Amino acid sequence: xxxxxxxxxxxxxxxxxxxxxxxxxxxxxxxxxxxxxxxxxxxxxxxxxxxxxxxxxxxxxxxxxxxxxxxxxxxxxxxxxxxxxxxxxxxxxxxxxxxxxxxxxxxxxxxxxxxxxxxxxxxxxxxxxxxxxxxxxxxxxxxxxxxxxxxxxxxxxxxxxxxxxxxxxxxxxxxxxxxxxxxxxxxxxxxxxxxxxxxxxxxxxxxxxxxxxxxxxxxxxxxxxxxxxxxxxxxxxxxxxxxxxxxxxxxxxxxxxxxxxxxxxxxxxxxxxxxxxxxxxxxxxxxxxxxxxxxxxxxxxxxxxxxxxxxxxxxxxxxxxxxxxxxxxxxxxxxxxxxxxxxxxxxxxxxxxxxxxxxxxxxxxxxxxxxxxxxxxxxxxxxxxxxxxxxxxxxxxxxxxxxxxxxxxxxxxxxxxxxxxxxxxxxxxxxxxxxxxxxxxxxx
Numbered sequence: 001x002x003x004x005x006x007x008x009x010x011x012x013x014x015x016x017x018x019x020x021x022x023x024x025x026x027x028x029x030x031x032x033x034x035x036x037x038x039x040x041x042x043x044x045x046x047x048x049x050x051x052x053x054x055x056x057x058x059x060x061x062x063x064x065x066x067x068x069x070x071x072x073x074x075x076x077x078x079x080x081x082x083x084x085x086x087x088x089x090x091x092x093x094x095x096x097x098x099x100x101x102x103x104x105x106x107x108x109x110x111x112x113x114x115x116x117x118x119x120x121x122x123x124x125x126x127x128x129x130x131x132x133x134x135x136x137x138x139x140x141x142x143x144x145x146x147x148x149x150x151x152x153x154x155x156x157x158x159x160x161x162x163x164x165x166x167x168x169x170x171x172x173x174x175x176x177x178x179x180x181x182x183x184x185x186x187x188x189x190x191x192x193x194x195x196x197x198x199x200x201x202x203x204x205x206x207x208x209x210x211x212x213x214x215x216x217x218x219x220x221x222x223x224x225x226x227x228x229x230x231x232x233x234x235x236x237x238x239x240x241x242x243x244x245x246x247x248x249x250x251x252x253x254x255x256x257x258x259x260x261x262x263x264x265x266x267x268x269x270x271x272x273x274x275x276x277x278x279x280x281x282x283x284x285x286x287x288x289x290x291x292x293x294x295x296x297x298x299x300x301x302x303x304x305x306x307x308x309x310x311x312x313x314x315x316x317x318x319x320x321x322x323x324x325x326x327x328x329x330x331x332x333x334x335x336x337x338x339x340x341x342x343x344x345x346x347x348x349x350x351x352x353x354x355x356x357x358x359x360x361x362x363x364x365x366x367x368x369x370x371x372x373x374x375x376x377x378x379x380x381x382x383x384x385x386x387x388x389x390x391x392x393x394x395x396x397x398x399x400x401x402x403x404x405x406x407x408x409x410x411x412x413x414x415x416x417x418x419x420x421x422x423x424x425x426x427x428x429x430x431x432x433x434x435x436x437x438x439x440x441x442x443x444x
Contacts, residue, residue, distance in 0.1 A: 022091045022319075036079060056075045056076065079154065083150070110142065273325060287323065311358055324354070
């Protein structure tokens with residue numbers, strides 16, 4: 001129980017939610033937990049502070065521990081697993097929020113996962129989605145029909161992680177490709193990985209076999225000389241041509257299996273996107289007959305939507321449903337979260353349909369002023385803006401384009417205190433040529 005000097009504000013627990021699930025969790029109360037440390041010991045107590053992004057947490061050991069009831073700061077490098085022992089209820093987002101999903105690629109509610117720890121222990125099981133960020137892996141393990149427990153594994157404790165069925169198996173199961181086509185693609189992928197620079201240059205028609213032989217002979221006279229340097233010295237390739245070839249070779253050697261099947265002409269990009277959506281447990285939606293809500297469209301500027309390749313679809317219980325052709329990275333999600341001031345739920349859709357809906361919703365592309373929330377921490381910014389009670393700083397990249405009215409409109413839209421009403425006092429500081437702008441905000 002909290003001491004008399006502690007309040008709900010003493011606790012900050014931001015536990016990320018998996019895609020398409022809402023969790024009945026509270027950020028203002030301690031969470032019963034157990035921590036498995038690197039030496040194998042397990043300590044039980046209360047989690048008091050954990051932001052889901054910092055490399056430390058605040059923990060209060062349970063009765064019987066020599067340091068109870070002291071608060072202890074624990075770095076994530078000291079433990080291999082953290083488990084919250086209180087079950088919470090889960091609620092799936094309504095399918096109609098996504099405009100209807102193709103039954104063929106309805107997202108799996110449960111995904112098989114495998115984690116190999118750096119100490120070689122292997123953990124396998126089923127999870128209701130997962131979140132992986134810079135500090136580690138968050139899993140959501142079912143322990144009842146509609147309840148689950150939350151688990152966290154620090155990034156430095158993970159040697160290998162895999163979730164969902166392999167893409168090749170899913171493609172065959174969904175009859176997207178045949179076993180023979182998959183086998184041919186795997187063989188091609190293996191060939192690409194084995195292809196050395198000389199063979200690649202010949203395959204691309206940049207040099208001949210005779211030129212390669214001459215370069216290899218020249219290389220033997222200078223043991224420290226690389227093959228590419230030998231080809232340049234002999235005048236067979238130009239430096240800029242070699243750099244382009246090297247970049248293409250690296251890209252081809254790491255080419256995903258699904259993309260190879262697309263290159264072979266046996267798979268189309270929309271089907272590949274559908275299968276990737278299923279693998280990640282995300283709905284794949286068709287936007288051909290779906291009309292995005294005006295409220296959702298207003299949350300994201302036209303320039304940001306086009307730059308990030310997204311289309312806002314609807315707002316469901318305070319969540320912004322956003323369609324994208326591929327998985328959004330953390331910085332894009334952060335930017336959308338800060339711009340909309342909502343939790344962002346991603347679904348996947350064909351790129352051409354996203355572009356068509358953007359054109360309908362926003363019109364032709366024009367220069368538009370915007371604030372790019374790059375490098376901003378979502379939890380810090382949203383928490384401060386929701387309270388709007390204490391002064392603070394919000395660092396954003398410089399404002400792009402435009403005149404003062406556009407700038408003020410963008411700032412007002414992004415930073416207005418909307419939860420409880422009221423006003424914010426905003427002061428902008430930026431130096432000429434600076435790449436970062438500081439927006440200071442406080443109650444007037």
